[in-house]
Amino acid sequence: MSELRIVPLEERHHEDWNRLYAGYAEFYRVTQTQEMRDRVWSWIHDPGHETRAFVAEDANGRAVGLAHYRPFARPLSATTGGYLDDLFVDPQMRGQRVADALIAALAEEGRRRGWSVIRWITAEDNYRGRAVYDRVAKLTPWRTYDIAL
Template sequence: MLIRDAFPSDEPFWRQLWAGYLAFYQADLPDEVTAKTWERLIRKQDGLFCRVAETGGEVCGFTLSVLHAGTWTVAPICYLEDLFVAPEHRGKGIGEALIRDLVGLGKANGWSRLYWHTQATNDTARSVYDRFVKADDFVRYRLFL
């Protein structure tokens, strides 16, 4: 398995995985949002970046993250916004490897922390995430504008 930055040529593979990710969360996004997201990921614009997992020459998973400043630290903070592994590749340690990749990048680049969230009912993902750290007791509020 190889974990690396996404290349522009990965777009069709990423779009297929992205569609699976959106379907999992029962989300529907306009094409223009998906196109802009990919553009920002590839250009590493606005702190966004994409790492992909590749096995046998096939892109089978990704992390989409945002590197940003914070008010409680001088070092950058990484928010792992999205993580997805193709269903046929699950159970092979790819999700865990993708998180370990970000941990390694964070240590090498002086990030202060890495954080993410998932649905409380996403037991499969939580069983992987709990290997790194237990969930905290914060509650999220979202106000759409």
């Protein structure tokens, strides 16, 4: 999609980002309030917080996809990696390689920062997303565990 641009999230994207992030929470069946989205928005714009974001803009400057990311320490390899926390594309824009473009931009950002890897997780039943991920990355053998606190 030639008119697609990947740019850092800016204040002008707030309404689109809010809609996209609410859609992401709905996709994963996670209860998310406006207060929660406001907190994440503030993190992204806080220079002291690690969370950052890219958005995919269409030809009209409308955000049609988002990617939240942050660095993470990798003590075993003595390196820093990049963690892709959230990736979501407007359902009307799916199939147009928007996710590919967001991941490619994050990989370029990682190279610029000297990161050793970009890592993320997804739900086992996210078949459409996994088809993209299988095309652009390597599936690892690691399992994820949580302790609720």
